[in-house]
Amino acid sequence: MKNFWKDHFIKYLLQASASTCILIVILIFLFLFKEAIPFIKTPGLSTLLDSRWEPVSFVQERFGILPLFMGSLLVTVMATLLAIPFGIIAAVYISEVATPMEREFFKPFIELLAGIPSVVLGFFGLMVLSPIVKTVFHLSNGQTALTGAILLALMAIPTIITISEDALKSVPSSYKQASLALGASPVETIWRVTVPAALSGIIAAVMLGMGRVIGETMTVLMVTGNAPIPTLDPLESVRTMTATIAAEMGEVANQSPHYQALFWIGILLLAITFTLNFIAQRVLKKYQRRS
Amino acid sequence: MINKAFTQTATLWFMRLLTYCIVIVIGYILFDIVKNGLPVIGWNFLFTNPERAGAAGGIFPAIVGTLCLITGTITVALPLGIGAAIYLSEYARQGRFTQMIRLAIVTLAGVPSIVFGLFGLGLFVFFFKFGTSILAGNLTLACMVLPTIIVASEESLRAVPQGFREGSLALGASKWQTIYKNVLPYSLPGMLTGSILGVGRVAGETAPILLTVAAFFLPRLPHSIFDQVMALPYHLYILATQHPDMALVRPMQYGTALVLIALVLGLNLGAIALRIYFRKKYTW
Numbered sequence: 001m002k003n004f005w006k007d008h009f010i011k012y013l014l015q016a017s018a019s020t021c022i023l024i025v026i027l028i029f030l031f032l033f034k035e036a037i038p039f040i041k042t043p044g045l046s047t048l049l050d051s052r053w054e055p056v057s058f059v060q061e062r063f064g065i066l067p068l069f070m071g072s073l074l075v076t077v078m079a080t081l082l083a084i085p086f087g088i089i090a091a092v093y094i095s096e097v098a099t100p101m102e103r104e105f106f107k108p109f110i111e112l113l114a115g116i117p118s119v120v121l122g123f124f125g126l127m128v129l130s131p132i133v134k135t136v137f138h139l140s141n142g143q144t145a146l147t148g149a150i151l152l153a154l155m156a157i158p159t160i161i162t163i164s165e166d167a168l169k170s171v172p173s174s175y176k177q178a179s180l181a182l183g184a185s186p187v188e189t190i191w192r193v194t195v196p197a198a199l200s201g202i203i204a205a206v207m208l209g210m211g212r213v214i215g216e217t218m219t220v221l222m223v224t225g226n227a228p229i230p231t232l233d234p235l236e237s238v239r240t241m242t243a244t245i246a247a248e249m250g251e252v253a254n255q256s257p258h259y260q261a262l263f264w265i266g267i268l269l270l271a272i273t274f275t276l277n278f279i280a281q282r283v284l285k286k287y288q289r290r291s
Numbered sequence: 292m293i294n295k296a297f298t299q300t301a302t303l304w305f306m307r308l309l310t311y312c313i314v315i316v317i318g319y320i321l322f323d324i325v326k327n328g329l330p331v332i333g334w335n336f337l338f339t340n341p342e343r344a345g346a347a348g349g350i351f352p353a354i355v356g357t358l359c360l361i362t363g364t365i366t367v368a369l370p371l372g373i374g375a376a377i378y379l380s381e382y383a384r385q386g387r388f389t390q391m392i393r394l395a396i397v398t399l400a401g402v403p404s405i406v407f408g409l410f411g412l413g414l415f416v417f418f419f420k421f422g423t424s425i426l427a428g429n430l431t432l433a434c435m436v437l438p439t440i441i442v443a444s445e446e447s448l449r450a451v452p453q454g455f456r457e458g459s460l461a462l463g464a465s466k467w468q469t470i471y472k473n474v475l476p477y478s479l480p481g482m483l484t485g486s487i488l489g490v491g492r493v494a495g496e497t498a499p500i501l502l503t504v505a506a507f508f509l510p511r512l513p514h515s516i517f518d519q520v521m522a523l524p525y526h527l528y529i530l531a532t533q534h535p536d537m538a539l540v541r542p543m544q545y546g547t548a549l550v551l552i553a554l555v556l557g558l559n560l561g562a563i564a565l566r567i568y569f570r571k572k573y574t575w
Contacts (some may be wrong), residue, residue, distance in 0.1 A: 001466045008373030010467045011382055021395040024434050027404065031413035085543025090310040097303060106310070108563050113317045115559040117495025119524045120548050123531045124320050157313060185295065187302045209558055217498040242405045246498055266409040270402060277401035
């Protein structure tokens with residue numbers, strides 16, 4: 001009888017700790033909105049659609065998220081375009097071509113890359129990459145969207161490799177054998193059979209990598225120059241949404257419209273990453289069921 | 292025919308080249324930081340307080356601060372994460388509640404670190420009135436690392452063969468006795484390695500602690516969990532971007548980067564080594 005009660009008690013304890021995840025998610029949404037909501041009343045939500053971000057001004061404070069959104073978009077899209085070929089080809093190589101010894105070496109190495117703190121990557125960018133960008137493109141300043149995108153691609157690559165590799169691994173080997181038996185070469189088999197069969201998993205991998213890139217803060221804060229001007233030129237300085245929060249939250253007056261506007265940026269970021277992750281998980285789940 | 296064979300080899304070599312490119316870039320980043328950072332590392336740098344806004348002296352308080360954050364975060368997140376994983380792998384039935392937990396975990400895993408910072412600022416710093424403190428930072432980082440710990444722990448619980456549970460239950464042990472005596476011991480190594488990997492990532496995070504813990508220049512050690520602390524990643528950020536005299540602090544920047552990277556990668560390598568060791572030990 002004592003065991004029975006103990007078992008039940010422990011079960012509820014464990015259930016409670018699992019429920020904290022739900023609680024945390026609810027609290028995140030709740031507290032972002034709690035801090036952001038007063039903004040609706042005084043400057044009004046429509047001010048967020050302004051084309052300028054000038055939160056500190058003697059004339060007229062302007063809270064347009066657009067330039068920041070464009071900054072994030074530009075850096076994210078470039079980083080993703082850079083990371084896709086490297087990430088996918090490396091995943092295919094590691095999963096289909098590499099010798100067992102190479103694989104033993106690559107896997108921890110890629111995990112190592114995932115472990116390098118973003119602030120260290122940013123520092124490396126500042127010291128090494130941005131002078132290179134400056135000389136190659138003859139700029140007056142090497143802190144550009146491109147510099148940030150290259151570093152962010154490095155952060156997205158491990159995510160893309162790890163998840164794509166899982167997807168490639170779960171392609172049934174009978175597919176490959178059938179293709180080889182019909183006379184296709186190993187390379188043809190990889191690109192015409194294995195990769196198409198794993199495509200949905202690879203797409204999910206890219207989306208998760210994108211989610212990581214768009215939420216990345218310190219690297220872009222350090223190397224993109226932080227000018228809040230809307231541009232689509234990769235050699236211009238840009239400022240992303242994440243960098244804005246990190247740079248300005250320290251100096252802002254508590255509960256001021258500027259403070260609340262920063263929380264709105266946070267909500268927008270959360271909405272974007274939530275959507276990307278949600279779709280990617282749907283794709284991955286469908287994929288798992290099939291294999 | 293020769294043409295086809297040539298394309299084949301060329302493609303393979305191209306793939307190999309791209310993959311090794313990534314390795315070379317990672318290698319170069321590590322090399323650059325080790326080469327420039329190593330000359331700075333010494334007793335003084337590691338174990339004394341910073342002076343003149345970080346331009347001289349050492350980084351001892353930042354190292355201690357980061358260690359405080361790591362231990363505090365593990366203390367909060369590990370029991371919660373392992374508890375949740377045991378529930379999901381051993382008790383949970385397919386259903387709406389379980390689905391909601393899984394959705395929550397996936398959502399948490401995707402929340403950007405700066406948003407965790409905003410959340411920590413709103414909830415722990417202001418609402419619970421912890422102020423900018425170690426405690427607020429620990430709780431924020433714990434929320435961040437929770438999904439990693441849960442996913443890793445659940446995976447390692449599921450890797451324990453079903454027969455271990457059935458044997459114990461058949462002998463009359465209760466469910467919890469079975470889990471505690473016959474499942475947990477075998478999955479613990481996997482849980483720990485996964486958790487160390489997660490915590491290693493968190494130790495290098497800057498954005499959340501920027502808003503919840505970090506003090507730029509505080510050349511003393513913390514007295515309680517309600518104190519602010521310096522932390523390695525934040526210290527590096529400040530030195531690299533905010534310091535008025537860049538050339539003067541250059542060696543300090545590299546030194547801090549090296550210590551941070553050694554700490555984080557040391558944790559990661561330790562976890563990977565543990566994993567390889569236990570994989571060889573437990574095979575069934």
